[in-house]
Amino acid sequence: MPELDNVAIARQLELMGDLLEIAGADKFRFLSYRKAANSIRAWPEQLSALADDGRLTEVPGIGKKLAASIEEMLHRGTFAELEEAKKAIPPGLVEVMDIPGVGPKRAKQFYDKLGVDSVGALNKMLDSGKLEKLGGMGAKSVENIRKGHAAYLAHHGRMLLMDALPLADRMVEKLEALPSVVRAVPAGSLRRMQETIGDIDIIVASDEPEVVMAAVRDLPVVAEVIASGATKTSVLTTSGPQVDVRVVRPDEFGAALQYFTGSKEHNVHLREIAKKRALKVNEYGVFRVGEDGSEGQRLGGASEDEVYRLLGMEVPPPEIRHDTGEIDAAEAHELPRLLESGDIRGDFHVHSSSTDSHSTIEENRAMASELGYEYVVVTDHAYDLRMVGGLSVEQLEEQWAHVDRLNAEDSGPVVLKGIELNIGADGGVDYGPDVLARFDLCVASLHSGWNEPAEVVTQRLLRAMENPFVDIIGHPTGRVIGRRDPLSLDMDAVLAKAAETGTIMEVNAYPDRLDLCDTHLRLARRLGVRIAIGTDAHRAEHMRYMRYGVATCRRGWISAEECLNAQPLDVVRSWLRRSR
DNA sequence: GCCGTTTTCGGCCCGACTGTTTTCAGTCG
Known part of the structure; x- marks a missing residue:
């Protein structure tokens, strides 16, 4: 019986919540499953370990009942209530709810009346004309679901943050150019810098909403x-994503921005706290609630600062608004000062044209200079990755001599001699200690093993971390968002070994990797593991992806003190294992 | 189903838009 990790447990609870909702269960009952799933996804320890100590109920949202269900899941791989719920509602119906225009009530109706139990089955019904005959469904509703189905097929799966940000920036720029617009800011998952984005939310401050709405409809990107x-x-945009634009009065802007930045879980928790203090928070402001429960005096809401201040809190950075502890920290005025782009002094993972990059070391260095860096590391592929021209010792000698000349020439950013080693089947790397000792630093990465069991992959990684010349583990889980699942790894064991050996873990900033991810980073932070961001640039322009690495670190609560990139060069050297 | 400095019972966040409703339900965020 393979051990269920936190994500697997959260998924089962989410499925249970969805099935209960479709079945028409009490709202707060199915919401409690989703709430528990949310906190489990972000919980730094594995629930299997908590269960062994009888500490499951320490996780917010897990009470006696869910603790028992989770114990059962850990033993049997599933739990009785879920099996029962699956008999009543086919799980395929849950996916039908992903179609815009179809919620729990209609999904249930389609199933009860027409036997629809999957997206495919709904598609057939769309063509049959039977949908119109159902109660409460008119021609327009059916047409909306038809469009929703098309959008689901065309755009199922979300877009990467890097694809959404430039589109949002362009739209905001156009809107801010309107005379009647005071401010326009993207909100939602984009502002929280989530790895992937469903749709784009833009909040506009203006006293002339009808002018703004007309302008939005006329934007050139609108399809x-x-x-x-x-x-x-x-609107639907020509490149695919849906964009929602909301106009608020300028004195409501902060409340609206807060509200639409979310996350939903963060907002629910915030409003609960407000309610306990006889306050009400909505997208228009913060209000005192009257004795009779009526909406009383408006206390403020022009800025986000004001909203949180009225609730007695610091402002949590958007990246950490997941209701995973940031609200408690904000109330206690104990939010960490998170890493910022301005803290970054260099890049620890950059390829050159010596192997498979389009850019030379000089071009990388020029980009480092443009970005205001003090240093940049060349980390080309090592010998064993022959496919992309992994470097022989002779080629390395040439590169090192070249780097020495560059560093001697002028006063640009210092180029460090690095390498991206391959972690082999036995945990060994490409070169012996005599060669490894000559690098300034070594990144070591897994480039194989996607079909290996967790124990094997984990052992390879642990072995590599025992090599004193391995300074940084590159893209630790190997995932490629939307294309390749993460390697199955015992991340608790890996991070414990990193803490023990002083190995630094990479946040790979390449926008479809972002690896480590936020949850792993929070665990790393708890264990005292240090972090290095590398862009994995394969052309000099990719070094600009640093912003996505910084965002990922921020989502994982990483501060400048915990990040190698924020240190001056002498401190960088002192953090490396080889210098101890 | 969870939770408690108002509570171990009775609460649990809030509003806009659409369509088909003749007064509101469903969906979405």
Whole structure:
């Protein structure tokens, strides 16, 4: 019986919540499953370990009942209630709810009346004309679901942050150019810098909403207007993603930005706290609630600072608003000062044209200079990755001589001699200690093993970390977002070994990797493991992806003190294992 | 199903837009 990790447990609870919702269960009952799943996904320890000590109920949202279900899951791989729920509602119906325009009620109706139990089955019904005959469904509703189904097929799976950010920036720029617009800011998952984005939310401050709504409908990137009311317009853009633009009065801007930045879980928790203090928070401001429960005096909401201040809190950075501890920290005025782009002094993972990059070491160095860096590391592929021209010792000698000349020439950023080693089947690396000792630093990465069991991959990684010349582990889980699952690894064991050996863990900033991810980073931080961001640039421009690495670190609560990139060169050297 | 400095019972966040409803339900965020 393979051990269920936290994500697997969270998924089962989410499925249970979805099935309960479709079945028409009490709202707060199914919400409690989702709430528990949310905190489990972010929990730094494995629940299997907590269960052994009888500490499951320490996780917020897990009570006696869910603790028992989780114990059962850990033993049997599933739990009785879920099996029962699956008999009542086919799990395929859950996916039908992913179609815009179909929620739990309609999904249930389609199943009960037409036997729809999957997206495919719904597609057939769309063509049959039977949907129109159902109660409460008119021609327009069916047409909306038809469009939703098309959008689901075309755009199922979310877009990468790097694809969404430039589109949002362009739209914001156009809107801010309007005379009637005071401010326009992207909110939602984009502002929280999530790895992937579903749709784009933009909040606009203006006293002339109708002018803004008309302007949004006329934006050149708009392919279709889905809905357009007095204060909200939803459009499909030519590149695919849906964009929702909301207009608020300038004195409501902070409240609206806070509200639409989310996350949903963060906001729910915030409003609970407000309510306990006889306050109400909505997208228009913070209000005192009257004795009779009526909405009383408006206390503020022009800025986000004001909203949180009225609740007695510091402002949590958008990246950490997941309701995974940031609200407690904000109330206690104990939020960490997170790493910022301005803290970054260099890049620890950059390839050159000596192997498979399009850019030379000089071009990388020029980019480092443009970015204001003090140093940049060349980490070309090592010998064993022959496929991309991994370097022989002779080629390395040439590169080192070249780097020495560059560093002697002028006063640009210092180029460090690095390498991206391959972790072999036995945990060994490409070169012997005599060669490894000559690098300034070594990154070591797994480039194989996607079909190996967790124990094997974990052992390879642990072995590599016992090599005193391995300074940094590159893209530790090997995932490629939307294309390749992470390696199955015992991350607790890996990070414990990193703490023990002083090995630094990489945050690979390449936008479809972002590896380590936020949850692993929070665990690393707890264990005292240090972090290095590398862009894995394969052309000099890729070094600009550093912003995605910084965002990932921020989502993992990493501060400048914990990040190698924020240190001056002499401190960098002192953190490396080889210098101890 | 969870949770408690108002509570171990009775709460649990809030509003906009759409369509088909003749007064509101469903969906979405």
